[in-house]
Amino acid sequence: MNKKELCNALAERTGLSKTESQKAFNAVIEIITNEMKQNGRITLIGFGSFSVKQKAARKGMNPTSFAPIDIPAKKVVNFKPSIYLNHLLNVKKRGRKRKDENNISL
Known part of the structure; x- marks a missing residue:
């Protein structure tokens, strides 16, 4: 959407x-x-919370030349879903498992 x-x-x-x-x-x-x-935090009850996290500067590597590079510190948005939203997305059906669900073939 x-x-x-x-x-x-x-x-x-x-x-x-x-x-x-x-x-x-x-x-x-x-x-x-x-x-x-x-740097605020927004909490939407029943949905989740948005917050800002600080990522530290670190060393990286250029994938084409394998030369070391410095990656600067930055801020990133973090989203943590609420327990209610996670439950809605992961609802398991009731009932017994089928025989073919118990046998996992590799």
Whole structure:
């Protein structure tokens, strides 16, 4: 799903027009981006949390010439899904396993 499809789905669910839903979506993304720039943390209960982590400078290697290079320190966005979201994605069906599920052939 891309941004346009997401905005259209938002418009259908909320009853807003497509332009209004796109403006609302852009506003949410802008708020999240500004908070990330300030090294903030955003927690959406039932979905997950976004945070900024600092990666230290390190030594690397150019894969074509095998020459050592210095990789500078940088900030990266980290997303940690909530337990609820993980549970929804990994729900296991009840019941007994089939015989062919127990026998793993290599």
